[in-house]
Amino acid sequence: FIPQEVAPLVSSINDLLTRLKASLNTQRRFLADAAHQLKTPLAGLRMQAELAQREGNADDIRGSLQQIARSSTRATHTVNQLLALARAETTGRSLPTTELDLAQLVTEVVQDSVPRALEHGVDLGLGHEGPDDTPPVCMMDGNPTLLKEMTRNLVDNAINYSGVGGIVTVRVLTDRFSGVHVLQVEDNGPGIPASERELVLQPFYRALGTNVDGSGLGLAIVHEIAQQHNALVQMEDAHPHATARGLRVSVRFRPR
Ligand SMILES: Nc1ncnc2c1ncn2[C@@H]1O[C@H](COP(=O)(O)OP(=O)(O)O)[C@@H](O)[C@H]1O
Ligand SMILES: [Mg+2]
Known part of the structure; x- marks a missing residue:
């Protein structure tokens, strides 16, 4: 028997417990997934190291060492992505923001990514030239570190998944009427089916059938950072009529 006065309290405590349980389950699954992601390259590392110890031939040893370097690069990447996600999630409470120029910030990230694009045979360029070739100015409040992290993840994906011969275009637009700033990263790769x-x-x-190394955390980081900035992430075909439809990811920031 529950007195009528406390019934609402009981039901809200029950709600809270249900939500807590759900979030604990989410966290537990997240940890299990993270551990699994790290276990694979670490197991590879151990195997390769054991192999190398048994090999006598210098070439075989060199081959094993190359595998070891590759596995440890993968593990390091996963750890860095996990840290980036944790950073994005914990700074959420009181996200330190400053006034910044989104176009400037995005230009810097793209410039930093040019060597990586060249290595992958990808043509990476900025598409947001304003009138008279002057870059636009897109002032907004945001966290520069997180916004760079977000942009870098989108550019990395576009480079990785479009591959040799890829064309990646990054632009920042402002809707003249609503004042909404939009960051767009598009490529001419295989794209992502609408259902995924x-x-x-x-x-x-991670979508099946990709042979690109990754941890499956990049877009989760993008999503988290967009949410912290009250922004929406949208995906569409970049080239709906071409064979390779490509992908266009748009991040729409609400006006101030
Ligand atoms: N530009 C893109 N073109 C095609 N597929 C993509 C693109 N970006 C992301 N994806 C798909 O979405 C999945 C998740 O991406 P992400 O979270 O960045 O993880 P990761 O790149 O480590 O796999 C990728 O495995 C890939 O299948
Ligand atoms: Mg990625």
């Missing part, structure tokens, strides 16, 4: 566009935003989800 929600799923790829979740941590550790």
Whole structure:
């Protein structure tokens, strides 16, 4: 028997417990996925190291060492992505923001990514030239570190998944009427089927059939950082009529 006065309290405590349980389950699954992602390259590392110890031939040893370097690069990447996601999630409470020029910030990230694009045989360029070739100015409040992290993840994906011969265009637009700033990263790669566009935003989800190394955390980081900035992430075909439809990811920031 529950007195009527406390019934609302009991029901809100029950709600709270249900939500707590759900979030604990999410965290437990996240940890299990993270551990699994790290276990694979670490197991590879151990195997290769054991192999190398048994090999006598210098070439075989060199081959094993190359594998070891590759596995440790992968593990390091996953750890860095996990840290980036944790950073994005914990700074959420009191996200330190400053006034910044989104176009300037994005230009810097693109410039930093040019060597990586060249290595992959990808043509990376900025598409947001304003009138008279002057870059536009897109002032907004945001966290520069997180916004760079977000942009870098989108550019990395576009480079990785479009591959040799890829064309990646990054632009910042401002809707003249609503004042909404939009960051767009588009490529001419295989794209993501519409049915998977929600799923790829979740941590550790990777579309099948990709031979690109990754941890499945990039778009989760993008999603988290967009949410912290009250922005929406949208995906569409970049070239709806071409064979390779490509992908255009748009991050729409609400006006101030
Ligand atoms: N530009 C893109 N073109 C095609 N597929 C993409 C693109 N970006 C992301 N994806 C798909 O979404 C999945 C999740 O991306 P992400 O979260 O960055 O993880 P990761 O790149 O480590 O796999 C990728 O595995 C890939 O299948
Ligand atoms: Mg990625």
